[in-house]
Amino acid sequence: MNDIVLNALASVADPATGAPLNRSDRIDGADLRDGVATLVLKPGGADEDAGALRQAIQAALTAHPEIERARVIIEASLSAKAPKPAKSEAAAPKAPAKAVIAVASGKGGVGKSTTAANLAAACVKMGLSVGLMDADVYGPSAPRIFGLTGAPGLQKTDGGIEPLEAHGVKLVSMGFLVGERDPVVWRGPMVTGAIRQFLTEVNWGDLDVLIIDMPPGTGDAQLAIAQSAPISGVVIVSTPQTLALDDARKAVALFDRTAIPILGIVENMSFFLCPSCGEGTEIFGRGGARAEAELLGVPFLGEIPLHPELREASDEGRLVASGDGPVAKAFHRAASGMLHALEGAHRPAPEIVFED
Numbered sequence: 001m002n003d004i005v006l007n008a009l010a011s012v013a014d015p016a017t018g019a020p021l022n023r024s025d026r027i028d029g030a031d032l033r034d035g036v037a038t039l040v041l042k043p044g045g046a047d048e049d050a051g052a053l054r055q056a057i058q059a060a061l062t063a064h065p066e067i068e069r070a071r072v073i074i075e076a077s078l079s080a081k082a083p084k085p086a087k088s089e090a091a092a093p094k095a096p097a098k099a100v101i102a103v104a105s106g107k108g109g110v111g112k113s114t115t116a117a118n119l120a121a122a123c124v125k126m127g128l129s130v131g132l133m134d135a136d137v138y139g140p141s142a143p144r145i146f147g148l149t150g151a152p153g154l155q156k157t158d159g160g161i162e163p164l165e166a167h168g169v170k171l172v173s174m175g176f177l178v179g180e181r182d183p184v185v186w187r188g189p190m191v192t193g194a195i196r197q198f199l200t201e202v203n204w205g206d207l208d209v210l211i212i213d214m215p216p217g218t219g220d221a222q223l224a225i226a227q228s229a230p231i232s233g234v235v236i237v238s239t240p241q242t243l244a245l246d247d248a249r250k251a252v253a254l255f256d257r258t259a260i261p262i263l264g265i266v267e268n269m270s271f272f273l274c275p276s277c278g279e280g281t282e283i284f285g286r287g288g289a290r291a292e293a294e295l296l297g298v299p300f301l302g303e304i305p306l307h308p309e310l311r312e313a314s315d316e317g318r319l320v321a322s323g324d325g326p327v328a329k330a331f332h333r334a335a336s337g338m339l340h341a342l343e344g345a346h347r348p349a350p351e352i353v354f355e356d
């Protein structure tokens with residue numbers, strides 16, 4: 001708990017008791033980083049005017065000279081109804097796997113596709129039957145990561161669309177439809193159509209886990225997929241920099257709004273792992289994503305080091321997580337945490353509201 005943030009709350013009254021908010025037991029988290037304060041409050045009473053409370057907190061926090069911006073997160077009561085998914089029962093296609101896990105990021109280039117592919121490989125190592133749907137319409141990179149760039153693409157048979165297979169993972173990719181280098185601007189409905197086709201017409205077989213590599217960002221395309229696929233939970237990938245974490249927060253909020261459980265946050269490129277001496281160097285600072293996960297009340301799934309082998313492997317169509325080295329182990333830990341979180345993912349996600 002950050003004392004500056006707590007002290008700045010002295011003038012705000014707890015609506016339930018009238019006592020100063022900083023002396024009530026409502027506060028679940030208080031953080032201050034780079035002039036941005038984040039306050040997490042436990043759920044209030046049913047008749048609480050959350051908007052007025054947020055406004056009062058915003059005003060009190062930003063009046064402090066060390067606080068430039070403030071975010072207020074009010075958790076939803078677990079007894080309250082989860083936010084209604086926008087999808088209707090009739091619109092949701094039948095799940096093609098026991099669990100469908102989306103891997104998402106608030107911004108591009110944080111290693112979302114690398115993480116999705118290696119989480120899939122880690123699940124294969126655990127003996128699960130695994131599929132991966134590369135839904136990143138803006139930059140489908142799964143064909144390259146899985147070493148399938150020269151592959152003939154998807155074949156349609158009488159029985160449906162046959163997925164390709166590499167490293168024990170069944171794979172379909174927008175890249176097989178549009179080509180990795182084609183400039184494509186796909187609109188929400190087109191994405192949804194392709195996703196629906198991938199979900200309903202592909203012969204996935206009997207999958208334990210289907211991983212969806214989402215397009216990066218938190219716009220219409222992501223929302224369309226979140227609403228049209230039967231997603232059991234989402235893993236958010238972020239790098240440790242404040243800007244990436246800001247975007248990761250937006251991704252958490254997007255999925256919360258569609259009532260999709262957040263299985264956790266993976267921090268990629270956490271530290272540089274020297275391939276020669278094995279020593280770790282914290283280039284961007286460390287612990288940001290872990291602190292963020294704690295603040296948002298979601299599991300932290302672990303740190304993936306920045307390691308040249310990961311980039312080389314991706315370019316050569318190898319998956320590091322199929323092996324046993326330190327980077328592979330980091331992915332295995334993240335995959336175990338992800339599957340563990342999936343088991344308890346049936347409670348309603350907290351309502352998270354961001355205000356700048």
Ligand SMILES: Nc1ncnc2c1ncn2[C@@H]1O[C@H](COP(=O)(O)OP(=O)(O)OP(=O)(O)O)[C@@H](O)[C@H]1O
Pocket residue numbers: 105107108109110111112113114115136139141215216268269304305306307308309310311312314315
């Ligand atoms: N931990 C890492 N260590 C070294 N290189 C990495 C690591 N993670 C990702 N990379 C490399 O960074 C580049 C971007 O990774 P990737 O394509 O997975 O990002 P992305 O978030 O999916 O990007 P986009 O969403 O914009 O397609 C790739 O060249 C990848 O090999």
